[in-house]
Amino acid sequence: MAISSQPTVLTQSNDAYINVGVTGRLQTFSAATGTLNINPTSGSFVRITNLVGAVTVNFVGVPASYGTRWQVEIANRGANAVAFNGITWDGGSAPSIASGTGKTVLKFYSPDGGVTVYGGVEFATLA
Secondary structure: OOOOOOOOOOOOOOOOOOOOOOOEEEEEEOOOOOOEEEEEHHOOOEEEEEOOOOOEEEEEOOOOOOOOOEEEEOOEEOOOOOOEOOOEOOOOOOOOOOOEEEEEEEEEEEOOOOOOOOEEEEEEEEE
8 A cells, every 4th residue: 555645444344343453253173182274364363272182283374475463372271282383483492381271372473375484472371
């Protein structure tokens, strides 16, 4: 969009609202186990909850022509392991994820269609 002295009026769409916060679709994976292939374009907010076994997360379908951001909440994982494939983590290694009934919210960003995905912690341990 070109810079102009005239304001641009943004209109409401079915998927997003321009407001003080950010609103987006929520994808929920409950009673998860095994491999989860998650497409951020299906919803930029992801909840993985009530794990019944170890989970490995792959991000697929990240748009190639855009910078893309999304969040993943992991809740009620018990003692089950959660791994993410192909992530360059802030600080150099994967963060600790809350166990038991705790929650951790992670944030991700890709500048190049998922070739590179950066990850970090949004909220480490929530009750």
